[in-house]
Structures are given as structure tokens and as C-alpha cells.
Amino acid sequence: MSSNNNNNNSNSNSNSNYNKLDDKILKIEQDIETAVPFLASDEKSSNLKEAYDTISNTTAKQQQQHQIVVKPWVHFVAGGLGGMCGAIFTCPFDVVKTRLQSSVYKELYVSSTINSKSSVTNVLTHFKETCNILQSVYKNEGPRALFKGLGPSLVGVIPARSINFFTYGYSKDLLKQLDYFRGQESSFLHLLAGINAGIVTSTVTNPIWLIKTRLQLDKATKKEYKNSLDCIVKIVRKEGIFALYKGLSASYLGSVESTLQWILYEQMKSAIHLRSERHVKEGKIRTKFDDAADWFARSGAAGFAKLIASLITYPHEVVRTRLRQAPTENGKAKYTGLIQCFRLIIKEEGLASMYGGLTPHLMRTVPNSMIMFGTWEIFTKLFSKF
Template sequence: MTADHATRPRDLRDDSALIQQTLTPQSRELGGAIPRKQHDGAPVATDGSPFAKSWAHFIAGGLGGMASATLTAPLDVLKTRLQSTYYQQHLAAMRTARGLPPIETMSFARSALLHIRETGEILWQVPKAEGWRALFKGLGPNLIGVVPARAINFYTYGNGKQIISNKFNNGQESAWVHLSAAACAGVITGTATNPIWLVKTRLQLDKSIHADGRGRQYKNALDCVMQTVRKEGVPGLYRGLTASYLGVTESTLQWTLYEQMKLYLAKRERRVAESGLPLTAWDQTVAWTGKLSAAGVAKFVAALITYPHEVVRTRLRQAPLENGRMKYTGLTQCFKLIFREEGMAALYGGLVPHMFRVVPSAAIMFGTYEAVLKMLGSSSNM
């Protein structure tokens, strides 16, 4: 014992020890305390272990996915139909009847305006011909897919980001950390939930009355699964998986852009606080809507760049033709066949309703995710 320590008042030493015990290191990612080590080096079991609040990401992601999917279901149905072969052929026939040239020969501006007009017409015709419930076709399996998919994705990403940064980047956030965590989360989520998306797609494309007079092909989601397995085997449930993996580029880009914009917002908030100036109306607007806007912008950019994979994925998940053969048999073959038969414009079929859906959907989902994490005493920040 040193002389200085011996002469220090007992109550001051006791208070100092108490403060040191109280200031337990905190995990910046999950908001919990990092466990201290005992004298023998074993970690102390506490409620704040690194994974003590990892469930918060799972719950927040699931609730965010459920809210966004329910509120934007009509646009999802519309997007899926516009991506399919049947509706593209229907629209081509309508253009011919009106005396319009093929859409691939039109200028970009004219084809874009025509696409918006046709999107509005189909959105009006679906409830008129099939009832308003048709706008929510596939919502059941969609929710069954969205809730676990978003829960798995947010859980894998949130914890993956922490593990990668701690193991390989000295606990610091960076773009490559976000990118790596997002890619891992996308692959795991796509593999786990592909059968659910296949059923959702086929139910959304199943019309009340087909061109040959047949009624609905599937009674419900379970019947769709049974028919798919019986006719195509278990691998049939994983049709479109390669396109889903291609879609990992979209989710990866979205997460990376979102995280970079969040870092910018955090830096801006610090600058405003350090300036000591009163908050302006713009500062308050950014504080309330910054993360929602970041989520929407990130999704818009990512979806616009990677959209063709959405069309290919929908085509690969379509039910077999009347003769039992599959028109689209693989990723490359599907890309080539669509381009050869329908032109480049077909690879962007359904883009307008897709954008109208995914941008607010992303804002709703990420906003719900951040809000639920806050309610559960956790955070998405490291």
C-alpha cells in the first residue's frame, strides 16, 4: 500500500471503488453492459452480455416488416402482376389495339409516361373486376414471409455488424463493415424464406378466371405448396433462389447507404449541438425525419440500380405452363429470353408501383425498427 493511498480518507476510497463498480463498460451496438471478468479470467454472467439484447433486433425487424407490408400490400400486388408474362402480354395487346407502336421503340420519356398510365389503369381495374380484396392477395403468406425475413435480416445484420467490427476493425464502423454484414444477412434471409416468397408470387398471379376459362389454380397457400411439391418436387419451392441471391446486392447497397447517411446525420447533430446556437425549423425537421428520409432515399437508389433482378425473380417463380414445362429455367436464360422477346423495357415492368411501394415501405420499416429498438432500451448504433 502506498503512502498516498494510506492517507486517503476511508469514505473517499469507498466512494471511488463504488463508482468504479458502477461504471460498467457499455456495448455501443446493443446498449447492454459488457461483462466484467472474474479474477480467474472467466466472464461474469450479467444481463448485459453482448447478446443479451440481440433479441431486440429480431423483434424490431419483425414488427417493422409487418407494418410496412400491410400498409403497402396493394402496390405489391400491382407490381407483381406487372412483372409477370401474362400482364406484359395483356398490355402489349392493349397497345396494339390502340394503334400504339411497341414500347421498346418509343423514346424513354414516352415509354415512362405510358408505363405510369398503364399502372394506374390496372390499379383501377383490379378491384373493379375482382373486388377490393384482390388488392391484398398473398398478404397472408407475405406476412408469414416478411415477419421472419425482416426479423432474421435485422437480427443477422445488427449482430453481424458488431461481430465484424469487433473482430476485424477495432470496434469501429466503416462502409466495408456495413457491406459485409448486409451481404451475410441477405444470403441467410433469402435462403431461409424463398419458399414463402414463391407461394406469395404464385397466389398473386393466380387470377379468378384465366384466358382459357379455368378458375383459380390454387385454393390457398397450403394448396399452392402441395401442388408445387407434387408437380415440381421440393426443389420447386426454391425456384428463383439464384435471383434472390442476385437481389442481395440491393439489400447490401441499401444498408450501406442508410448507414452512411446515419453517420452524416449524427455528425450534423454534433455540429449543431457544439455550435450552441438555437435550433432552427430545419434542424428540428432533420432531427424528426432524418432517419426516415435516409431509409427512403437509400431504398430508392438501391432499387433503381438493381431492379431487373426483381422481374427475373418473379418470372422464375411463375407456375409451369399448361404442358408442365417451365418457360424460364435459369437466371441467365431468363434474362436473355425476356430481352429477346420483350425488349429492355420489360426488365423494368412494374417499376413505378414498385417505387411507390418500396420507398414508403422502407421508411415505415426502418422507422418502426428504430422506434421499437428505442422502446426496448437498445440502439442500432455502435
């Protein structure tokens, strides 16, 4: 028994010595790692320490960059500038889309695109039809006709995008303060912020969009409106002040599109950010090229999000345009409400007509979203420095 006790004590002492030795080795390794920047000459040690500091500071900045809180006014101004740039570049497609959605131009633009051919053939035919209409408008009505409604469009786009980006960003900031979200973003938070932004934007800007639609549908052979102001006066005089809010119910329905776009965009943007963080953790030093690539990726994500959202919710665009059309010659409106409009269009023209003008709509909105969100991000970073 005494021999066993002695052996146990010996083993215990040995293990204790080994543990102390391991602790000393670990301490030495830590001291060496801390002293590395200072082991060379003064000049070399200074440069080496600066390199260590630069790497650590860069990593910290990249980790904090995604968490920077942007002031509400920055969203407001940057959103308006982004919307303006997108609207100017894509206005001709907006004119074609509006005319294809309207029943007024049904006889002029007879679509042969909805048939039994393959979907690929139909897409190509839609694209050809859109180009033909652009050429026809340019030839018969002049180049200025391709930018009909641009004035009220800009008057509408700038405040609409300003309000939308401002309301969305501000709603996110407020919602994150609730105990339910605890400062964390989620798809549900993006959903609530998107709905709020869509409702506020639609309510404020509906009269502007109605005027823009009337001007774009105004035929060159029989012009009814001289300009935006003349359009407002005649609408109020003939149809009443509430006529300026025709199509508002369809606009509320359309807020689903912008909400869905925000949700998809936020998810893809988060994935791009996580990929960048993973590269940093792997020791890759970011360059300006990486920053530019991420910016293009986020802009592309905005366009792809708009594509998916538009395909899902497009019929509301057609209904909204029909509700905003001018009354017939006898003074009676053909389309009087959201449900009535849906039913009448499907009954008279078929379900396929609910997708009239889809091709020019996508040709306009997808690049428009890419330009708008890309410009918004640039100006957001620029104004955030003030």
C-alpha cells in the same frame, strides 16, 4: 561586458515575473469559472449549478447515444414489426408490380410506356398505367384482390425482416470485434454485414415468397390455388420439394440490392448524426422537434437508399418472378435458370422488359422502406429500455 550581463539578467528576471503574473491570472480565471454557479444566493446558485449540470449531461448523453449497443433480439423483434407495417400499407402496389413482371399477364396489361418519348413522359405514363391497373383489379376482381398474397407476404415479411435486421446487426457487432476494424464502422464492414444478411434471409424465406408470387399470379377467372396451404401441397405434389426454392439464385443476386441499401442508409444516417453533433458543439440546445426532424430525415434516407438500390438492381426482380411462375400446361417450365431466363427475356421481349413493373415497385418499396426503417427505429429505442 559586465553591463550587458546585468541587462540580460534584468530582462530574464522581468520575463520571469511576467510569466508568473500570467500564471496567476490564468489560475484566477479558472477559479472564477469553477465558482460561478455558487456565487449567487443559495436558491440561484442551486438552479445555476443544475443548469450547468443539465447542459453537460445532455451533451454527454447525445455523444454516447450513437454508440449504444442494441441487443440482437431487439433488432429481431423491431425488424419484424417494421416489415409488417410496411407490407400492409403497400400491398396493392406489390400485386401490380408482380403482375407486370410476369409473362402470364402480358396480354392483359399491354404496356405502351416504352417508346421514343421523353423520359419524363414515360414516367408519367408508367404512373398512369399503374393507377389504371389498380382500378381494373379493384373493378374486375374486387377490393380483396388488391391484397392477394398478403397472408403469405406477412408470413414472409415478418421473419424475413426480423432475420435481416437481426443478422445485419449481429454481423456488425461480430465484425467490429476483429482486429481489422478495431471497433470502428466503415462502408466495408457494412458491405460484409449486408451480404451476410441478404444470403441468410434469401435462403430461409424463399419458399414463402414463391407461394406469395403464385397466389398473386393466380387469375380470378381460373383459380388454381384455394389458399396458401393448397398452393404448397400442389407445388410439392406436381413439381417436387425443390420447386419451393425456384428463384433462389435470383434472390441471391437480389441481396446486392439490400446490401447497397444498407451501405447508403448507414452513410446518410452517419451524416445526419454528425450534423446533430455539430449543432450541439455550437451550443444549440436540442428539442423534441429536433429529434423528430432527425427521425424523419433518417426515414427519408432509408427511402432514398432503396430508390437508388432498386434502380441499379431491378432486373433481378423480373427474373426472380419469371423463375417462380407456375409451369405451362404441358408441365414444362419456360424459365429454367438464371442465365437462361435473362437471355430468353431479352431475346423475346427486349431489354426494356427487364424493367417491367418498375413504377409500382418504386411506389411500393420507397414508402415501404421509410415506414419499415422508421418503425424499426422506434421499436428499437422502445425495447432497448428493457
